[in-house]
Amino acid sequence: MLKIDNLHVEIEGGEILKGLGLEVGKGEIHAIMGPNGSGKSTLSNVLMGHPRYDVTDGTIEFMGEDVMELEADERARLGMFLAFQYPSEVPGVSVANFLRTAVNSVREKELAPMEMYRLIQEKMKIMQMDPKFAERYLNEGFSGGEKKRNEILQMLMLEPKLAIMDETDSGLDIDALQVVSKGVNELRGPEFSAVIITHYQRILRYIEPDHVHVMLDGRIVTSGGKDLALTLEDKGYDWVRQEFGSAAQS
Amino acid sequence: MPEDKSIQELGLEEYKYGFHDPEDYFFRTPRKGIDPEIVAMISKHKNEPEWMLEYRLKALQSFLDRPTPQWGGDLSDLDFDEIYYYIRPMENQGRTWDDVPDDIKNTFEKLGIPQAERDSLAGVGAQYESEVVYHSLKEEWNKAGVVFMDMDSGLREHEDLVREYFGTIIPADDNKFSALNSAVWSGGSFVYVPPGVHIDIPLQAYFRINAENMGQFERTLIIADEGSYVHYIEGCTAPTYTSNSLHSAVVELIAKPNARIRYSTIQNWSHNTYNLVTKRAVAQKNATVEWVDGNLGSKLTMKYPAVYLTGEGARGEILSVAYAGDGQHQDAGGKIVHAAPNTSSLITSKSISRGTGRSTYRGLLKVHEGAVGSKSRVECDALLLDENARTDTYPYIEIEEKKVNTEHEATVSKVGEDQLFYLMSRGLSEEEAIAMVVNGFIEPIAKELPLEYAIELNRLIQLEMEGSVG
Numbered sequence: 097m098l099k100i101d102n103l104h105v106e107i108e109g110g111e112i113l114k115g116l117g118l119e120v121g122k123g124e125i126h127a128i129m130g131p132n133g134s135g136k137s138t139l140s141n142v143l144m145g146h147p148r149y150d151v152t153d154g155t156i157e158f159m160g161e162d163v164m165e166l167e168a169d170e171r172a173r174l175g176m177f178l179a180f181q182y183p184s185e186v187p188g189v190s191v192a193n194f195l196r197t198a199v200n201s202v203r204e205k206e207l208a209p210m211e212m213y214r215l216i217q218e219k220m221k222i223m224q225m226d227p228k229f230a231e232r233y234l235n236e237g238f239s240g241g242e243k244k245r246n247e248i249l250q251m252l253m254l255e256p257k258l259a260i261m262d263e264t265d266s267g268l269d270i271d272a273l274q275v276v277s278k279g280v281n282e283l284r285g286p287e288f289s290a291v292i293i294t295h296y297q298r299i300l301r302y303i304e305p306d307h308v309h310v311m312l313d314g315r316i317v318t319s320g321g322k323d324l325a326l327t328l329e330d331k332g333y334d335w336v337r338q339e340f341g342s343a344a345q346s
Numbered sequence: 347m348p349e350d351k352s353i354q355e356l357g358l359e360e361y362k363y364g365f366h367d368p369e370d371y372f373f374r375t376p377r378k379g380i381d382p383e384i385v386a387m388i389s390k391h392k393n394e395p396e397w398m399l400e401y402r403l404k405a406l407q408s409f410l411d412r413p414t415p416q417w418g419g420d421l422s423d424l425d426f427d428e429i430y431y432y433i434r435p436m437e438n439q440g441r442t443w444d445d446v447p448d449d450i451k452n453t454f455e456k457l458g459i460p461q462a463e464r465d466s467l468a469g470v471g472a473q474y475e476s477e478v479v480y481h482s483l484k485e486e487w488n489k490a491g492v493v494f495m496d497m498d499s500g501l502r503e504h505e506d507l508v509r510e511y512f513g514t515i516i517p518a519d520d521n522k523f524s525a526l527n528s529a530v531w532s533g534g535s536f537v538y539v540p541p542g543v544h545i546d547i548p549l550q551a552y553f554r555i556n557a558e559n560m561g562q563f564e565r566t567l568i569i570a571d572e573g574s575y576v577h578y579i580e581g582c583t584a585p586t587y588t589s590n591s592l593h594s595a596v597v598e599l600i601a602k603p604n605a606r607i608r609y610s611t612i613q614n615w616s617h618n619t620y621n622l623v624t625k626r627a628v629a630q631k632n633a634t635v636e637w638v639d640g641n642l643g644s645k646l647t648m649k650y651p652a653v654y655l656t657g658e659g660a661r662g663e664i665l666s667v668a669y670a671g672d673g674q675h676q677d678a679g680g681k682i683v684h685a686a687p688n689t690s691s692l693i694t695s696k697s698i699s700r701g702t703g704r705s706t707y708r709g710l711l712k713v714h715e716g717a718v719g720s721k722s723r724v725e726c727d728a729l730l731l732d733e734n735a736r737t738d739t740y741p742y743i744e745i746e747e748k749k750v751n752t753e754h755e756a757t758v759s760k761v762g763e764d765q766l767f768y769l770m771s772r773g774l775s776e777e778e779a780i781a782m783v784v785n786g787f788i789e790p791i792a793k794e795l796p797l798e799y800a801i802e803l804n805r806l807i808q809l810e811m812e813g814s815v816g
């Protein structure tokens with residue numbers, strides 16, 4: 097599904113990702129855990145095709161296709177999705193209007209307005225969102241939790257093949273975390289893969305990962321099963337630094 | 347036909363002119379430029395009363411006396427001697443829709459403009475008088491005593507009313523361009539709404555299409571008598587193709603006590619046009635006047651709708667949106683004068699600049715001494731789509747009264763890389779993403795327009811943006 101090899105990324109001259117590799121199979125859920133500043137958001141943005149980053153080496157393949165030269169919208173149409181850590185505000189554009197436009201631009205055939213309406217209602221219900229929410233302007237004045245729910249709502253509407261979730265759990269209370277997790281589990285199946293990027297293992301109690309990776313200083317330094325998340329929670333990132341910090345330096 | 351005879355007497359010759367090719371059927375003055383003889387020809391051709399001819403001639407003098415204003419946009423390329431001041435399309439020349447060039451048809455198609463409006467815009471000379479919808483509306487208006495006709499007919503059929511109000515809100519010598527318009531005006535609308543009459547369906551200029559509609563120097567006068575209500579929608583939203591590079595209109599509105607006038611315009615001029623318009627309204631006691639103004643196209647637009655709040659409790663609102671693409675300058679804004687106690691006003695201005703486009707907000711807020719308890723708010727927001735795009739704000743404020751409440755807020759925003767990336771990550775192309783940000787930006791204005799106009803405004807801006815891509 098997703099194959100990243102030896103990925104080197106720079107921004108403003110500084111190297112952030114330093115030879116990162118990762119393979120995500122069809123239907124798999126991977127968790128990437130790492131301390132602040134380790135390059136998690138950089139990885140997310142580069143995977144989705146943010147123009148600000150310079151990829152200096154390495155490859156990214158999605159479903160066997162090299163996506164490095166593709167724009168973000170082309171990647172979206174292939175079935176990639178990024179739930180943003182900090183989604184942008186778009187004043188004057190309602191959530192409903194945005195969802196309609198987005199869904200119709202990734203679909204081959206436009207959805208009939210009534211069907212669209214029903215779909216939005218249905219997905220908002222899953223996310224326990226007030227129907228009035230659809231008329232609010234995109235992310236404008238949203239609380240942190242509302243923004244995250246809205247990201248997952250978009251994911252449910254767009255039904256991607258691969259979702260990258262950049263710290264979707266950060267700043268959520270338990271209730272919101274459960275709702276967000278429910279949204280992700282809704283899509284879980286043999287056709288859906290996800291990369292859950294997080295600082296904490298909390299969310300992994302609700303969305304059970306198949307694989308857990310630890311990221312440090314622009315690299316994946318160790319990988320394992322879901323138990324690795326628990327070890328990490330126990331021992332903390334200092335342990336990771338001690339254990340793998342030198343590897344990351346070398 | 348007597349009309350043809352008078353045209354010949356005047357030495358007006360047939361002028362062939364089309365959208366882009368000069369193959370059409372228009373009459374024009376025998377020469378370019380303006381002088382008393384030309385003005386007299388125009389007036390005589392229209393069989394106007396003597397006082398109007400005098401009015402025109404006096405206005406001409408003040409036009410000639412006044413220097414070209416230097417404070418606004420660049421008018422140095424505007425050559426007054428290179429303009430025909432009276433061009434009149436001939437009626438019923440048998441031109442049909444099939445004669446309209448394909449690219450124009452395509453534009454109409456893209457805009458989704460109704461066939462009826464397309465015909466008139468294309469100068470096909472459609473006869474709306476015969477349209478069923480128009481007929482029933484017209485009957486309703488007639489029954490209520492509402493007058494709605496072109497200004498030339500207004501002068502013929504309601505001379506007393508016209509004489510009483512014409513030029514009272516915007517005197518001929520107000521500025522160089524109001525003087526020019528007063529000297530050579532033709533077409534525009536004349537509207538009178540009797541006391542207490544509410545017209546629910548907006549009066550739209552294209553309902554009264556006739557030969558005088560497409561004037562370069564149109565003149566509109568709307569009088570809303572006590573307690574009445576009218577929403578007037580001006581012009582058209584399709585690109586207006588003109589031979590002349592100058593459009594200079596004058597619009598005067600009078601809202602008597604407790605009346606309300608809303609005047610909506612969306613204009614889209616061809617990119618060689620100077621669009622220099624004077625619009626002013628008076629709102630008397632407890633009356634409300636609202637200008638909703640959309641400016642697209644043109645080379646330079648200078649337009650600052652004004653409301654003079656002359657009666658206690660009067661309210662004025664100005665909503666304007668401008669799009670400046672490559673090489674264009676939209677110099678727009680609004681002017682509010684609080685001349686009575688407890689008056690209130692709101693100016694909302696939104697501009698979008700792209701490429702080398704430039705937008706200027708130029709506003710005046712004036713509160714006279716004694717206008718106690720007045721409230722005013724000015725908000726101007728600029729959106730820049732490119733590094734080279736430019737915006738300036740000149741908010742003049744003159745306040746002579748202490749007991750007032752005024753607020754002013756100005757913002758400049760850029761379409762950010764992160765914002766576009768966010769939208770594109772959901773499958774929108776870059777152009778779609780920019781269009782979405784722009785549509786969101788003008789939403790506060792679009793939602794004040796009737797739905798079909800709001801949709802057209804959005805589409806128009808999109809078309810303008812598509813044009814600027816290549």
Ligand SMILES: Nc1ncnc2c1ncn2[C@@H]1O[C@H](COP(=O)(O)OP(=O)(O)O)[C@@H](O)[C@H]1O
Pocket residue numbers: 107108112130131132133134135136137138139
């Ligand atoms: N736009 C940027 N310009 C310069 N440095 C950046 C930029 N974005 C991120 N960085 C740097 O890259 C490193 C990784 O950041 P980020 O990918 O956001 O990490 P994480 O998401 O894991 O917290 C940090 O040191 C950060 O300061």
Ligand SMILES: [Mg+2]
Pocket residue numbers: 136137138181262263
């Ligand atoms: Mg991050």
